[in-house]
Amino acid sequence: MTKYVTTPIYYVNDVPHIGHAYTTILCDMFKRYQVLKGNECVLLTGTDEHGQKIENSAKLKQKSTQEYADEISFKFQNLWNNFGIAYDYFVRTTDKYHDIGVKYAFEEMYRNGDIYKGHYEGNYCISCETFFTKRQLVDEFFCPDCGKETTPLKEESYFFRLSKYENKLLEWYKENPNIILPLHKKNEIIKFIEGGLSDLSITRSGFKWGISLPPFVNDDKHIIYVWLDALLSYITPLGFGNDNLNKMYFFNDATHFVGKDILRFHAIYWPAFLMSLNLPLPKKIYAHGWWTRDGAKMSKSVGNVINPEEIANTYGLENMRYFLIREVPFGQDGDFSRKALIERSNSELSDTLGNLLSRLLGMGEKYFNLTIESNNFDYLKNEIDEVAIIIESLEYYMENMMPNRYLEELWKIFNIANLSITKYAPWDMMKEQKVDDVATLLVFVANILAKGSLLLYPILPNSSKEIMKSLGVDFSHYNKIILDNELINTFKLTKIPPLFPKIEKPAIETNINKINLKDEINIKQFDKIDIRVGKILEAKRIEKSNNLLVLNIDFGESIGTRQIVSGIANFYKPENINGVLACAIINLKPSKIMGVLSQGMILTTEDSKGNLSLLSVYSNTELGSKIG
Numbered sequence: 001m002t003k004y005v006t007t008p009i010y011y012v013n014d015v016p017h018i019g020h021a022y023t024t025i026l027c028d029m030f031k032r033y034q035v036l037k038g039n040e041c042v043l044l045t046g047t048d049e050h051g052q053k054i055e056n057s058a059k060l061k062q063k064s065t066q067e068y069a070d071e072i073s074f075k076f077q078n079l080w081n082n083f084g085i086a087y088d089y090f091v092r093t094t095d096k097y098h099d100i101g102v103k104y105a106f107e108e109m110y111r112n113g114d115i116y117k118g119h120y121e122g123n124y125c126i127s128c129e130t131f132f133t134k135r136q137l138v139d140e141f142f143c144p145d146c147g148k149e150t151t152p153l154k155e156e157s158y159f160f161r162l163s164k165y166e167n168k169l170l171e172w173y174k175e176n177p178n179i180i181l182p183l184h185k186k187n188e189i190i191k192f193i194e195g196g197l198s199d200l201s202i203t204r205s206g207f208k209w210g211i212s213l214p215p216f217v218n219d220d221k222h223i224i225y226v227w228l229d230a231l232l233s234y235i236t237p238l239g240f241g242n243d244n245l246n247k248m249y250f251f252n253d254a255t256h257f258v259g260k261d262i263l264r265f266h267a268i269y270w271p272a273f274l275m276s277l278n279l280p281l282p283k284k285i286y287a288h289g290w291w292t293r294d295g296a297k298m299s300k301s302v303g304n305v306i307n308p309e310e311i312a313n314t315y316g317l318e319n320m321r322y323f324l325i326r327e328v329p330f331g332q333d334g335d336f337s338r339k340a341l342i343e344r345s346n347s348e349l350s351d352t353l354g355n356l357l358s359r360l361l362g363m364g365e366k367y368f369n370l371t372i373e374s375n376n377f378d379y380l381k382n383e384i385d386e387v388a389i390i391i392e393s394l395e396y397y398m399e400n401m402m403p404n405r406y407l408e409e410l411w412k413i414f415n416i417a418n419l420s421i422t423k424y425a426p427w428d429m430m431k432e433q434k435v436d437d438v439a440t441l442l443v444f445v446a447n448i449l450a451k452g453s454l455l456l457y458p459i460l461p462n463s464s465k466e467i468m469k470s471l472g473v474d475f476s477h478y479n480k481i482i483l484d485n486e487l488i489n490t491f492k493l494t495k496i497p498p499l500f501p502k503i504e505k506p507a508i509e510t511n512i513n514k515i516n517l518k519d520e521i522n523i524k525q526f527d528k529i530d531i532r533v534g535k536i537l538e539a540k541r542i543e544k545s546n547n548l549l550v551l552n553i554d555f556g557e558s559i560g561t562r563q564i565v566s567g568i569a570n571f572y573k574p575e576n577i578n579g580v581l582a583c584a585i586i587n588l589k590p591s592k593i594m595g596v597l598s599q600g601m602i603l604t605t606e607d608s609k610g611n612l613s614l615l616s617v618y619s620n621t622e623l624g625s626k627i628g
């Protein structure tokens with residue numbers, strides 16, 4: 001059967017960051033693993049482009065909404081192309097076939113008696129595009145998901161009878177206990193359903209950027225809720241609701257990868273919608289964790305978001321792929337640090353794997369003119385058995401979405417190869433004229449690299465092909481050397497440039513400065529930014545936050561005192577910055593960060609290691625002075 005795997009459909013209110021890259025690379029790994037095993041696998045990704053937040057972001061950038069959505073959607077598509085992601089579908093929720101499919105789904109659900117018109121009363125979070133009841137809000141006003149202030153709203157709305165599917169969903173999870181991984185996330189979802197499901201508002205009014213209701217409803221006041229719209233993008237590219245190109249059978253074996261923050265939409269709403277449409281339900285829903293940066297949460301307002309393209313350009317695409325998958329157990333939060341990436345690259349990729357291949361090619365050339373042959377591996381029997389046991393264990397880790405363990409185990413076979421070279425010392429055996437034993441050792445090492453490179457293909461597709469090329473093996477060897485655990489007797493080696501050169505520190509720093517430039521702006525755009533000098537009167541930590549300080553800053557008589565939240569707590573003790581003359585943007589729209597009002601943004605410098613320092617001026621500068 002054809003496997004189908006999807007990334008979430010990325011929301012275009014922001015450019016791609018490391019979290020997007022992580023999910024997409026995981027899906028790419030999933031697909032390549034299936035392909036390696038000989039299964040057909042189709043990968044879908046795309047962009048979610050509707051909703052009030054997009055309309056607002058476009059206005060801020062003084063662009064038409066479509067123009068703005070196009071721009072960001074292309075950034076995603078370009079990035080996946082540059083990263084060599086093996087996607088088959090790139091869906092955009094502004095595509096025509098999608099519009100047709102969503103209207104068709106609405107009509108089907110309506111005719112099945114699952115949609116009715118009513119009133120909704122609640123608080124709306126624009127940022128999350130979600131309604132919350134009073135009970136769900138934090139401190140009566142704030143969004144439980146993102147912490148921003150919500151708006152009270154009463155409006156006419158169409159509802160989906162989610163309540164009707166409460167028992168069906170519970171039964172489904174009971175019969176299929178392994179759909180959601182990690183397991184503790186499944187338990188949260190079951191608890192949520194058991195707590196009672198209310199019907200779901202699936203339309204919005206008051207803005208226009210979305211899919212209108214199908215003509216038969218005859219109601220142009222409403223547009224379709226962005227989540228119903230977005231979830232359906234998993235099936236509209238397969239022809240759902242359209243007459244032609246029906247590839248809907250891909251959906252019979254679907255795996256969704258999602259961030260843990262959007263699991264509820266995928267594990268409750270989505271299967272309920274599918275039940276209403278009489279469609280197959282997903283086979284797996286994998287929820288991954290979040291990335292922090294050097295211990296701090298990444299956010300646009302703090303300005304510590306990591307650009308995956310810069311990381312790939314600086315350290316190598318495959319080094320980044322390896323780090324993201326190896327560093328963190330699937331489902332847990334992980335910390336992204338350049339230092340950790342460099343350490344893993346240098347020790348595991350360069351020293352263990354790259355060096356093993358160089359040793360093989362070097363000795364193969366020196367002793368055997370690149371052709372190595374052996375039929376009798378008796379003296380290496382223990383090592384060969386050990387390698388076989390490890391390789392047999394690997395499938396379990398990939399099937400249960402533990403790719404970090406998969407890599408950890410796989411590296412053991414490379415270690416066995418390196419250790420056996422040290423142990424048997426082929427250079428000494430050559431002196432003793434044991435030429436056949438040396439050939440056997442090298443053929444054994446070449447077999448480990450052949451097996452290892454095939455098994456690495458899902459994670460490091462390019463390097464694994466390079467290794468295969470130098471050994472003269474390809475995917476057609478999979479059955480023989482992986483499934484049947486046999487050894488190849490003859491290798492004709494080809495020399496290739498060293499894989500995974502060591503990452504040196506100076507090279508990193510110059511690269512960062514070159515690559516991390518922002519888009520060009522004109523003087524008019526810069527003029528809109530009002531930067532002033534202010535004196536920090538008081539700084540306090542924000543409870544529950546590791547990296548945020550709330551600052552009280554005096555900008556002089558004409559402006560007065562402002563409260564500004566800044567992500568500098570890891571770099572300054574609050575008591576040490578009282579009295580500092582800092583620079584701040586004071587015309588930034590006020591926002592709540594972790595429920596605390598912030599009326600501007602403090603300027604800091606950031607070095608290549610992510611260390612922040614306050615930008616400060618001489619102590620005799622007048623408060624409120626303009627900077628520009």
Ligand SMILES: [Zn+2]
Pocket residue numbers: 125126127128129143144145146147148
């Ligand atoms: Zn929110």
